[in-house]
Amino acid sequence: MTGRYTEHDHEHYERPRRHTRPRTKERPTYDDARDGTVMTVDRGRFTLLVDGVTVTAMKARPLGRKGVVVGDRVRVVGDVSGTEGSLARIVEVSERTTVLRRTADDDDPVERVVVANADQLVVVTALADPEPRPRLIDRALVAAYDAKMRPLLCLTKSDLADPETLLSTYRSLGVPWVVTRKGGDLAELQGALQGRTSVLVGHSGVGKSTLVNALVPHAHREIGHVNAVTGRGRHTSTSALMLALPDGAGWIIDTPGIRSFGLAHVQPEDLIEAFPDLDEMTEDCPRGCTHGADEPECGLDEAVLRGEADPVRVESFRRLLAARSAPEY
Structure with a gap:
């Protein structure tokens, strides 16, 4: 028995395959790429610091869905002059030393990276107006320990309440702390931030933006107020921002006020x-x-x-x- 088609039939011949052009394995080396640090992220645009120059960049297509967050150390090509209208490209994200994560809810398997490459998590909480939320503090501490970051409690508004009540809860854990008050001396806090990259987290109204403005006078972070009825603060910061402390003393990353800190990723x-x-x-x-x-x-x-x-x-x-x-x- 012969096959359906003979060698003289057109169907006998193999149909040409699609995309037959051989693909090259060569990829750009980006030998001329410059090192930078992500300072803030806004709607797909990244503000970087490259050799002391503020540069606007976008993410290169080969990076795909790989996330780029504040604190990331990256390599960039293109126009890094920092002039108005210039745009560089992020072509590589360096390996992160630490990653601060949180999930939207405790049963949410999707993790959100808050910042990268920070070594200290400063949990800012007011002693009054608004009242402290110890469970949120606990969750932030858990996130710090999970990320292998040093935790630091920063208790604000000590002119309104005695800090000892709250401190007694955390003293046995060995968590370091600093206490501040309105218009007070920040030398102790500045010493704790010295030489570190610190992330400031806390719910709205605890005085986080006030601290940032005092530590970095040119920051001009908007200051919110606490609602007298609900006892909650109003969001003022809308995105994370990395700022250099004066005289090269270190870096701080101000984050938007948080209402939840999911820990589904912590074992x-x-x-x-x-x-x-x-x-x-x-x-x-x-x-x-x-x-x-x-x-x-x-x-x-x-x-x-x-x-x-x-x-x-x-x-x-x-x-x-x-x-x-x-x-x-």
């Missing part, structure tokens, strides 16, 4: 690594132990019974652990 085993003394006590925990208060045979409980662990410190750690799923209010 218990990652959190306890931030507390080496407690982590060592969990080596004999049953498999799958989350180290929570309701876990049977948890090594933390055994250590407390033996007098090897401070029960207040263990309780404070478990409060942070519970913050991953507890309501923020």
Whole structure:
């Protein structure tokens, strides 16, 4: 039996394949690219600092869906003169040393990168007007520990309330803190920011923009006010902005006021690594132990019974652990 077609039929011949032109594996090397740092992001445009010059750039197409955030160290080509109307291209994003993440909700699997390459998270909270939100503070601390960043509590408006009430909650965790007041001396805060890249986070109305304007006089960040009825502040900052501290003392990144800090991405085993003394006590925990208060045979409980662990410190750690799923209010 012969086939359906013979060698003399047109259908016998193989049809030409589409896109038969061989693709080159050569890619641009960008040997002439310059190093820059992302200072702010606004609707697909990136403001960079390149050799001390402020440059506007867009993301090159080969980067695809790769996100570029404030704090990223990038390589750029094109017009880096910084003149009005000039536009450069970001062609490469360097590996990040730290990544501060949050999710919209606790059951939201999509992570949002807030900033990159910062080494300190400054949790700004007012002692009054508006009232402190300890659960939100806890969540911010969890995010800091997960990102391997140094946490710092900055308590504002100490002229309105005694800071000791709030500090007693965090002293056992060993979280460093500074206390400020309206028109007061900021030397202690400036010392804590010295030589670091610090991210300032806090909900609206806590005085974050006031601090930024005092630390960086030319920042001109808009200052909001607290609603007398709701007790909440009004959003003033709409995007993250990286600013240089005077005299090369370091960098701060001001972020918009937050109303939530989802922690769906944080795992218990990652959190306890931030507390080496407690982590060592969990080596004999049953498999799958989350180290929570309701876990049977948890090594933390055994250590407390033996007098090897401070029960207040263990309780404070478990409060942070519970913050991953507890309501923020």
